[in-house]
Amino acid sequence: MNSLRLRLTALACGAMAVALLGRAVAFPVDGNKTVLPATTELNEDALDKPREVFRSEITGSKSYLVNLGDLAFNSPGLLGEVARQAGVSCGTCHVNGANNAKFFMPKMSSRPGTFDTTGPLFNPKADNLVLDPVRIPSLRGARYLAPYGADGRFASLRDFVHNVITNEFAGPEPSPATLDAIVAYIQDIDFLPNQDLGPGGRLVGKISESERRGEALFAKPFPHDAAMSCAGCHVPSSGFVDHQQHDVGSGGLFKTPTLRNADFNAPYFHDGRFDNFKQVIDYFDRTFELGLSAQDKLDLVAYLTAVGDGAQPYERDGASATLKEINDFSTVLATAIPAGDKDIVALAVDTIGRELRELTEQYPDRKNTSVSGGEQQRVVARNSLKELVLTLRRIDMAVAAGRNADAATEFRNYRYLMAAAVPAVLASAEPWSLFNQDVHDQHYAALRQVMQSKHLPH
């Protein structure tokens, strides 16, 4: 959460050195060679997170399976040694099931929002020795978007996920139940609703003239090939995809990406080469000699923007958003503790404990010079979060030792604290936390200054 990007870049450098030089010392203790790349950013605007919408929550609540999948999705333990060390989980790249457009890992990314799934870092055996990063896609509506991968190499979502874990990340073979859970979770992630989209993917409601003209252009046959149109591939009635791969001159066969919620999916194309819709349309205009006028292009952009919209794409990250996620994760324990399921309890305790530790760091301790005031509130907030971490650890230890009843007692205690006391304590410390924009800015400005002193010429 707070220093993830820094951790990633730092680790990427460290682990890269290891990957390339065998047992080379990546973080020398003599202190002279700990290098952070000049591009290191300290996730300054991480205060907004993509909003996640679940199909099952429209009518009821998420199932055990979906919550377990969400938990596994956010657990670095799933992806093997290197990822675990870096704290990288599926959720690092697919934040809340959307894309992480800021993700940047030196030597594994060409630009923010891309990642080389065949690079050397996580699985040297899968390294194809070229830097060919692809755009990190959003998983919203993934159940409608087979085949999977930018090149559509997997027809089945389950096979794709299995490949991500065992091949791309060289993670341990997941249990079939874990795989089922992750698939159930991904299939539960919905598109953000868009009230401008009616039945059959047509624009409805208050539509501008420009958007109307764009809609017509979108369906119009191409001048040099009447069998082709934008809508022929991005089929409006079918989630703006045709489940096919095409060569649109971008370097090979790639699946037609959806245009739903695409306003939030930049950078565009498989390699993330385009920043905005205008560039995409210019590209199609050139490649297929569409002869679009300046107005046509504006109209198409207006149309794509209307189609690609979604309600409340981001939500403010704060203690309550994190606690909600943690509470969803914790429901898994309600089932796993009585069942004495050691592996799932361990997974839940590790993942939730990690989130709680990161949440603790949002309330700076007294050594942190970028915050003043609210010292008592911060102490109480940090203290209660640490107590929760330890309560979870006692649960893990109890279940591991077969003392399920003790674990259940601890869990009741945990839930009691999470219900009212902890949210209240955190709320009272919020003004002096990194969730406060001013405090956040001061903290990261100070940190950036410190890091930059690394790059001064010696």
Added chain:
Amino acid sequence: MHRMRVAACLALLAAMAGARPANAGALEEGAERYRPYLIEGVGSALAGARALQERAAAADLPGAKKAWLSARAGWERSEVFTAGFVPELDAQIDAWPNADSGFHAIEAKLFGAGSTDVAADAAALVDHLNDLHGKLRDIRLTSQGLLDGTVRLAYEVGESKADGGESRISGTSLDDMRNNIAGIDFAYHTIFSSALNTVDGKLDEMVSNRIERLQAIVATPDLPHVDIADLRRTSEELVVALQGASAKLGLQRPTLEAQAR
């Protein structure tokens, strides 16, 4: 409403606290045995800080860095004490990220900017440490305070330092961890182990075992090889065990943050 909930939370945490010291005598003797170690640790931090002052005045960058590292090591070994007994001073000396005095301010200049222009900061550090060193002979060392410090530090050791931790610039975080664990090890075995052993041998064994495991986890060539998940789990298990120990020893349940009791 708000206040009531806060109070309820605190009450619940406090309810877990222990009763009156049972083997107070043995524990306080143990705390006394800790004193020479403490004096030695702060003394070596002070010696390092003095060397730093001198090397910086001579514009000897490598020498100043070396002295900084040695001062730092002595300080980290004494954290069990500093976190529990002199939290104000600890906050001053260990402030970050935009510290204008203390270790990290000097670190940024030496290791970051490559400058030996640290005379004022080094002098302040020497003053602080000298002042503290002078008080150590008479300061009252309670076993409760040392247990509090031990537990806080044990929890902190489990914090992910994969990004380089607080000492990002000098890259000494792994050394910091090793010195912290050495401090925990010494404090536990000097003050608490035998008293706990007489009331609960298994718990004593468990604490010792977790400390040994922590030592093994940080015995790697570098920070990226430290198994972060194992480090965290083991640190938490150690804290849980020490919290259990506090009740058996008749001490109060240690608080996890430096605060007035």
